Amino acid sequence: xxxxxxxKTGLFCLILFxxxxxxxxxxxxxxxxLPQKGLPxxxxxxxxxxxxxxxxxxxxxxxxxxxxxxxxHTDTEKLSADPIxxxxxxxxxxxxxxxxxxxRESAWVGQMEANxxxxxxxxxxxxxxxxxxxxxxxxxxxxxxxxxxxLPGEGYPFDYVxxxxxxxxxxxxxxxxxxxxxxxxxxxxxxxxxxPARDVAVLDSAEAxxxxxxxxxxxxxxxxxxxxxxxxxxxxxxxxxxxxxMEEDSLRYIVLSAAADPAHRYVPVxxxxxxxxxxxxxxxxxxxxxxxxxxxxxGEPYGWGGMFENRDCSATIKDLFTPFGLTLxxxxxxxxxxxxGRIELKNLPPQKKExxxxxxxxxxxxxLWLPGHIMLYIGSRDGHAQVFHNMWGIRTKSFxxxxxxxxxxxxxxxxxSPGRELxxxxxxxxxxxxxxxxxxxxxxDSLKIYPQRLIRAEPHFAx
Numbered sequence: 345x346x347x348x349x350x351x352k353t354g355l356f357c358l359i360l361f362x363x364x365x366x367x368x369x370x371x372x373x374x375x376x377x378l379p380q381k382g383l384p385x386x387x388x389x390x391x392x393x394x395x396x397x398x399x400x401x402x403x404x405x406x407x408x409x410x411x412x413x414x415x416x417h418t419d420t421e422k423l424s425a426d427p428i429x430x431x432x433x434x435x436x437x438x439x440x441x442x443x444x445x446x447x448r449e450s451a452w453v454g455q456m457e458a459n460x461x462x463x464x465x466x467x468x469x470x471x472x473x474x475x476x477x478x479x480x481x482x483x484x485x486x487x488x489x490x491x492x493x494x495l496p497g498e499g500y501p502f503d504y505v506x507x508x509x510x511x512x513x514x515x516x517x518x519x520x521x522x523x524x525x526x527x528x529x530x531x532x533x534x535x536x537x538x539x540p541a542r543d544v545a546v547l548d549s550a551e552a553x554x555x556x557x558x559x560x561x562x563x564x565x566x567x568x569x570x571x572x573x574x575x576x577x578x579x580x581x582x583x584x585x586x587x588x589x590m591e592e593d594s595l596r597y598i599v600l601s602a603a604a605d606p607a608h609r610y611v612p613v614x615x616x617x618x619x620x621x622x623x624x625x626x627x628x629x630x631x632x633x634x635x636x637x638x639x640x641x642x643g644e645p646y647g648w649g650g651m652f653e654n655r656d657c658s659a660t661i662k663d664l665f666t667p668f669g670l671t672l673x674x675x676x677x678x679x680x681x682x683x684x685g686r687i688e689l690k691n692l693p694p695q696k697k698e699x700x701x702x703x704x705x706x707x708x709x710x711x712l713w714l715p716g717h718i719m720l721y722i723g724s725r726d727g728h729a730q731v732f733h734n735m736w737g738i739r740t741k742s743f744x745x746x747x748x749x750x751x752x753x754x755x756x757x758x759x760x761s762p763g764r765e766l767x768x769x770x771x772x773x774x775x776x777x778x779x780x781x782x783x784x785x786x787x788x789d790s791l792k793i794y795p796q797r798l799i800r801a802e803p804h805f806a807x
Contacts, residue, residue, distance in 0.1 A: 372738065372750065373765045374758040381757065382638040383723035383730060385631035386707055389793055395629045395709075396790050404786070405626040405669025412671060413556045415517040415531040416471050423519065425465040427536070428529065431482050432457045440489040440504060448489065456484055459522045470518045471552045472530065472544040473602040473610065476579060477653055480507040480537030484527035496739070496747045501648045507537040508674055509650020509659065511585050513602055515556070516544060534674045545604035545611065558588035560625040561597050561617070562667040565640055568621040570601060573614050581617070582653070583637065584666030586625060590614065597622055626669030629786075634708040637664055638722065638732050646736050646753045657718050660734040660755055661711065664720070670785055680713030682783040690780040698760055701729045701782060709785050712760075714778040721782070722757070729760050738763035739773040 369376065385391050394401075432453060439448035461467075479486070482505050493499035516530035521541065528541045547555070563585040570578045578601065581587075587599035596616045603611040627633055641664065647654025655663065658676040665672055672679050680686075687704060689697050701712065707723040712731060719733035735756065737749035747770070750763055760776035763769050771777075 372752060372758075372763045374762045375752070375756050378725075378730065378757055378759070380642050382635035382642075382732065383707065383725065384635070386723065389631060391632040391635070392630050393793050395631070396786060396792060398628075400790055401626055401629055401669060408626075408666075408669045408671040409556070409560075412533045413515050414533055416515050416552055416556065418517045418531055420466060420469050420519070423466065425462050425520075428460070428465075428520075429462065432460075435483060435489060435505075440491055441493060441499075442490070443488050445490075445493055453483065459524060459527075460484065460520070461523050466519045468518045468521050468528065471547045471549070472516045472518045472528075473547060473555070474510055474512055474514045474516060474539070474543055475545050475602050475604050476543050477509065477511050477582065478539055478543040479650065480510050480530070480532070480535050480539060481505050482507050482537060484522050484529075484538040486540075496749050497737075501646075501651060501736075503648065503651065506649035506651055508535045509647065509653060509655075510534055510539070511582055512579060513585060513587060515552075518544065518546065533671065541608060542604075544608065545602045546608050547610040551610055551612075555588055555600070555602075558600070560586045561589045561599060561622050562586045562625045562627060563617065563622050564627065564637065564667050565621040566644070568617060570599075570615050570617055573598070573616060578613070578615055582663070583640070584663040586666075587615070587617070589624065592619070595619055623667065625667065627667040629668045631708065633668075634664075637667070638708070638720075641734075641755050642732070642757065644734070644755045646734050646755075648736070655734055655755070656736075657734045661718055661720060665785055672785065676713060676716065676718035679718055680711055680781055680783050682781065684784045684787045687782040688780070689782060694774075694776045697779060698729055698776060701760075701779075702727065705729065705782060706784060706788060706791070709788075711783050711785065712779050713781050713783070714775060715780070717775070719775075730757055731760065732757055735762070738766065739770045740766060740768040741770040742768055 436450040436453045439450050439453055442448050485505065488503035489505045490500065490503060491498040510532060514532055516532045518528050518530050520529040526541055527538050528544060530539050563581045563583060566583045568581045570581050572578055587601060589597060590600055591598040596618055599615050599617055601613045601615045603613045605611050641660060645654045646656060648656055650656065650659050658674060658679055661679060662672045662674060687700065689700065692700065701721060702724045705721040707721060710721040712719045712721055719731040722730055722732050724730060735752045737751045737753065740748040740750055750766055761774050
């Protein structure tokens, strides 16, 4: 007896459903196959050779320090409460869902707004330093706001109250405090937002000047223990954290760190950091150092907005370059604005786009941007570009058109088409198709040692 057409159709749909829903490997093919480490320097360039002159790097470091400490030189007369009011209005209009997956009420946002009391804005205007790794928030709360959990790319971990993680010893300008004094609104070189008041120490102008003008050491490995002179544990510092350099011996740096008394006043604390995990600022810009730092970051978990003391794509790029005295903006679109030139790639066909990246990209110094994501070009293998980036996932689409995500959730080395082996990958969301520009983190013509073909100016290289 032959199966009826209806049975055949049913069997086909069942097989298709099972194939579509069958779990694949935990890791995408690129992460399984490609070596998860930085590529070697371009041929003919010594790994330890400085890529830029010492004088130029020190000028970049001076500019970097000026930017980091710029909040301490804020002109309060030019500031307005309007941006803060607008954020409250946005959340009242769309309060989202809470951590219990239940809808929030606009009244929840209204209670926080009443605690802010805009009538006396700004009510503080003081200089501060963060004393711990903490989070800048769009509202004065550590509670999250998620959008619809049923939508791919929404729900966990996308907390819309999160502005950015912020490290220890970061200069901030304290603009306003809530009525109960539990939260403060601050300006920093990273972003603006609310911090728990307990996470910041208040300085006077003399203390701030001494901190700003001191020589610095930079942490060059995540989760670096910082201890008191007596050997007591103080906290873990992340890659890119910096400290005033006091003294040193053969094994350790003696540095200054910020603590706060019960009244939130600044208390200087002498601390020690191993020389194996820190260096004088700025760290020489060499391929050896770039590759070492990249390798240390590979495999780190993705953290939306720096949540859970992790990094997202732009924070990974920003922190990677901080020890070299290169302070990039926090947002990926700002990092890709092309201060030192920009090659437009948006309208090129994929093959030509990748060929141009391989031909003109400067490994470890070129950024590739697409809306919402940024990557570091680290070189090519067999004519195909490889990138270092921290990514959440790859957009998928089922046979029936249902959108989803294949989670990557970490810092990885991939091709420009990660996940291309996935049967349900959405081809329209392929990274290579969506890359719009390539920019540089330093002026290409400042490089001391480099093939001239990479730094010559051409019509598509806009200075």
